[in-house]
Amino acid sequence: MESEAQLTDMDEKKRDTNTVRSSLKWMGAGIEFCGVVSVFAFFGYLLDAHFHTSPWLLLTGFFIGFIGMTYLFYKESKK
Amino acid sequence: MLEMTTRMLAQMDPLEHVVARELFHFEVFGYPVVFSNHMFMVSVVTILLMILLPLSVRGGGLARRGFGNLIETVCVFIREDVARPFLGDRTDSYIGYVWTVFFFILALNLFGMIPTRQIIYLLTGRENNLGGAATANIWIVGALSLITFLSIHISGIREHGLWGYIRDFVPKVPWPMRPFIYLMEIIGALVKPLSLTIRLFANIFAGHILIATLFLFIVIFRNYAVGGLTVAAVVAASLLELLVAFLQAYIFTFLSAIFIGFAVNPDH
Numbered sequence: 001m002e003s004e005a006q007l008t009d010m011d012e013k014k015r016d017t018n019t020v021r022s023s024l025k026w027m028g029a030g031i032e033f034c035g036v037v038s039v040f041a042f043f044g045y046l047l048d049a050h051f052h053t054s055p056w057l058l059l060t061g062f063f064i065g066f067i068g069m070t071y072l073f074y075k076e077s078k079k
Numbered sequence: 080m081l082e083m084t085t086r087m088l089a090q091m092d093p094l095e096h097v098v099a100r101e102l103f104h105f106e107v108f109g110y111p112v113v114f115s116n117h118m119f120m121v122s123v124v125t126i127l128l129m130i131l132l133p134l135s136v137r138g139g140g141l142a143r144r145g146f147g148n149l150i151e152t153v154c155v156f157i158r159e160d161v162a163r164p165f166l167g168d169r170t171d172s173y174i175g176y177v178w179t180v181f182f183f184i185l186a187l188n189l190f191g192m193i194p195t196r197q198i199i200y201l202l203t204g205r206e207n208n209l210g211g212a213a214t215a216n217i218w219i220v221g222a223l224s225l226i227t228f229l230s231i232h233i234s235g236i237r238e239h240g241l242w243g244y245i246r247d248f249v250p251k252v253p254w255p256m257r258p259f260i261y262l263m264e265i266i267g268a269l270v271k272p273l274s275l276t277i278r279l280f281a282n283i284f285a286g287h288i289l290i291a292t293l294f295l296f297i298v299i300f301r302n303y304a305v306g307g308l309t310v311a312a313v314v315a316a317s318l319l320e321l322l323v324a325f326l327q328a329y330i331f332t333f334l335s336a337i338f339i340g341f342a343v344n345p346d347h
Contacts, residue, residue: 025337027330028274035270036263068263075250 033069040065093291097215097284100208117213124186124213132182157181161333165340169238173339176230181332184223187214188283188324192317214327215284217276224272227335232268235342247345275334282327286320 044061048054099115106112135147143151162177163170195210213219235244249260293316296309 024333028271028278028334031274031277032267032270035273036266039266039270065263068259069267072250072260072263072267075252 029073033073036069037062037065040068093288093295096291097212097287099216100211102208116208116211117216117219119209120187120190120211120213121219124183124190128182128186153181154178157332161329162336162340165337165344167340167344169343173230173234173336173343176339177332177336180223180227180335181328184214184279184331185325185328187219188212188328189321191215191283191287192320192324212283212287214279215287217280217284220280221272221276223279223331224275227275227331227338228268228272230335231271231338231342234339235345238343239345244342271338275331279327279331282323286316286323290316290320 040061041058042061044058047057047061051057099117101113101115102119104111104113131146132150135150136143137147142148157177158170158174162174166173190210191212191214193210196207199205199207199209232244238244239247249257249264252260290313293309293313297306300306
């Protein structure tokens with residue numbers, strides 16, 4: 001009985017450690033999100049400068065990056 | 080003496096403490112190559128680790144003692160608690176890189192905290208450029224991140240083959256979205272080493288600037304009360320820096336292990 005209780009404690013600890021670990025994988029997600037959105041916005045900015053459409057392609061790039069990364073993170077979180 | 084002490088403690092520009100300084104230069108195929116104090120620190124740390132680590136874990140039997148035991152404990156922790164949850168059965172194939180990255184960054188961070196320049200100046204009275212925090216140099220940290228970036232993708236290709244790795248590079252999404260998601264993942268993959276670089280560089284850089292700025296208060300106010308408070312604040316900030324040195328080495332190692340793990344086991 002005692003060993004079962006110990007086993008449960010150990011399982012709980014293991015589960016907690018795994019939860020912490022799986023959440024830590026998101027540590028770099030913030031910079032990645034901002035980085036990708038910035039790159040898309042920058043592409044939009046370059047195209048704006050080329051086609052003289054400022055600020056519409058910059059905004060389009062920003063929103064495409066934003067929506068895409070949100071979708072990608074949603075898919076990653078479902079794994 | 081006061082002037083010497085003042086110069087020793089703080090320059091008026093806090094950035095003086097973190098910028099790279101030339102020690103000497105030479106030419107390779109007509110191109111000038113500068114050997115800086117940060118490159119000197121990287122060389123010193125590399126040589127020390129290559130001598131100290133194998134010596135500390137030599138022989139041993141069932142249980143090592145002293146420094147060897149400490150190194151073994153850290154190695155076991157990194158292998159079992161940092162790498163194995165993400166690398167699984169393939170842990171032992173990649174643990175060499177993970178261990179190396181941890182000890183290398185930790186040693187660079189810790190050696191960067193020793194005020195070598197000031198100590199040499201105090202002892203000999205000669206201006207010198209020896210020492211400095213190499214991890215406060217974005218190019219050195221960038222090079223480390225680049226090595227991690229290559230390790231991630233080379234290990235992924237090694238495990239799954241080039242085609243298999245490309246196929247599993249993105250999560251399963253409806254096919255019309257695939258090119259777009261590929262583009263995002265490729266940009267994301269390029270941003271990952273950038274985030275590793277900025278995190279480590281900014282933490283170490285900011286810590287050293289903070290300490291240098293605190294020292295400036297002594298020069299600006301020139302009274303005992305501010306001097307005492309400043310010393311207390313510098314001690315506190317240095318202890319925080321000590322924590323940051325370990326923490327950032329751990330985070331860089333941890334994220335490297337995670338990224339390599341995702342490349343090796345994409346469905347993890």
